[in-house]
Amino acid sequence: MMRPMKLAGSELLFGKGSLEYLEKLNAKKAVLVLAGDFLYSTGIMDIVHKHLDNAGIAYVPYVGIEPDPYFSTVIKGAEFMLEHNPDIIIAIGGGSAMDAAKAMWIYYEHPEIESLDYITVKENFPKLRNKARFCCIPTTAGTASEVSRSIVITDDETHIKYGIGNMEMMPDIAICDPVTTLSLPNHITAETGMDALCHALEALASTRANYLSDILAEASALDIFNYLPKVINDPKNIDYREKMINAAMVAGLAFTNVSLGITHSIAHGLGSLFNMPHGLANAILLPYIVAFNSLNIDAKAIYDNFASKLNEADLSKALFALNEKVNIPSKLSERITDEEKFLSKLDTLIEFAIKDGCTKTNPILPTKTNLKNIILAAYYGKEVPKQL
Numbered sequence: 001m002m003r004p005m006k007l008a009g010s011e012l013l014f015g016k017g018s019l020e021y022l023e024k025l026n027a028k029k030a031v032l033v034l035a036g037d038f039l040y041s042t043g044i045m046d047i048v049h050k051h052l053d054n055a056g057i058a059y060v061p062y063v064g065i066e067p068d069p070y071f072s073t074v075i076k077g078a079e080f081m082l083e084h085n086p087d088i089i090i091a092i093g094g095g096s097a098m099d100a101a102k103a104m105w106i107y108y109e110h111p112e113i114e115s116l117d118y119i120t121v122k123e124n125f126p127k128l129r130n131k132a133r134f135c136c137i138p139t140t141a142g143t144a145s146e147v148s149r150s151i152v153i154t155d156d157e158t159h160i161k162y163g164i165g166n167m168e169m170m171p172d173i174a175i176c177d178p179v180t181t182l183s184l185p186n187h188i189t190a191e192t193g194m195d196a197l198c199h200a201l202e203a204l205a206s207t208r209a210n211y212l213s214d215i216l217a218e219a220s221a222l223d224i225f226n227y228l229p230k231v232i233n234d235p236k237n238i239d240y241r242e243k244m245i246n247a248a249m250v251a252g253l254a255f256t257n258v259s260l261g262i263t264h265s266i267a268h269g270l271g272s273l274f275n276m277p278h279g280l281a282n283a284i285l286l287p288y289i290v291a292f293n294s295l296n297i298d299a300k301a302i303y304d305n306f307a308s309k310l311n312e313a314d315l316s317k318a319l320f321a322l323n324e325k326v327n328i329p330s331k332l333s334e335r336i337t338d339e340e341k342f343l344s345k346l347d348t349l350i351e352f353a354i355k356d357g358c359t360k361t362n363p364i365l366p367t368k369t370n371l372k373n374i375i376l377a378a379y380y381g382k383e384v385p386k387q388l
């Protein structure tokens with residue numbers, strides 16, 4: 001079967017010192033979209049400013065993107081861009097900053113579009129790059145928004161998170177310099193690192209997986225298993241940071257082409273309904289989902305093959321052990337402590353997961369009962385039922 005793959009935009013830079021590439025951008029004016037002021041205190045912005053100054057590129061910052069950005073933030077940012085008229089947009093931050101900036105880019109290029117709904121329809125998606133190119137500088141090793149065609153934007157009124165994917169949103173330039181991740185606190189390193197591992201393992205077992213995505217997904221998953229505990233124990237080690245930011249990016253090259261699975265489907269709902277951070281939700285769910293997916297003979301063979309490369313017998317158990325090493329809880333109830341509230345939203349969570357775009361490529365298309373069993377097992381820290 002023909003398998004199309006799009007690996008990043010036109011320029012992909014990685015390795016220590018790669019921020020220097022900013023001097024090669026052919027641009028006159030940049031809007032820098034930043035998650036928050038903290039980026040100034042880490043020294044990252046000094047490096048960015050130095051390179052932009054050397055290149056003679058004028059710049060103006062747009063600061064302040066909340067986690068799981070709202071559509072109103074997107075519109076504010078697009079209005080800011082319309083005032084300043086950049087020919088390049090540079091997003092600097094984690095997944096939320098990069099996603100918000102991608103969405104701002106759409107509404108900057110096309111101010112005639114006023115709603116979020118409009119771009120959720122594939123046929124409506126507008127052409128970009130008439131006014132500006134788009135560059136991402138990730139400051140976490142996790143979401144891989146720098147090489148993905150996807151965004152997650154929250155509706156202001158319903159609080160529903162819309163996952164929107166279109167190749168038009170693939171950033172033109174991605175610069176993955178490990179220096180940007182040196183100041184991350186350990187819990188963020190662990191949660192975002194487990195999100196990246198989840199991207200790799202869900203891509204590996206995706207029903208759309210192919211020869212090339214498998215190579216990328218397996219290599220990145222092996223590196224994350226190896227280096228995530230090391231970087232947690234030695235967070236200022238730039239070599240470990242480099243392994244992690246590269247692995248997260250490579251997992252992104254895989255999943256943006258072959259999609260994900262129900263770990264992400266359920267994690268999206270946990271984010272919407274309980275504000276659980278995306279990486280944390282994925283990290284806790286992943287060992288349970290691997291146990292469930294192992295009921296499919298093909299998925300089990302994929303997991304067993306991967307586990308053998310770690311010298312492990314059981315991937316689900318290896319994931320529980322990895323979570324423990326990086327201080328991630330083993331069950332959802334440790335973070336969502338109001339049991340009554342959790343159970344009252346269980347049906348909605350299941351509904352969200354059934355409808356989520358990532359469910360389509362999971363190795364088993366789950367029933368509502370399957371999902372209920374998985375979610376309850378993950379909430380209480382019990383075993384997933386061993387039959388469908």
Ligand SMILES: [Fe+2]
Nearest residue numbers: 143195199278
């Ligand atoms: Fe993710």
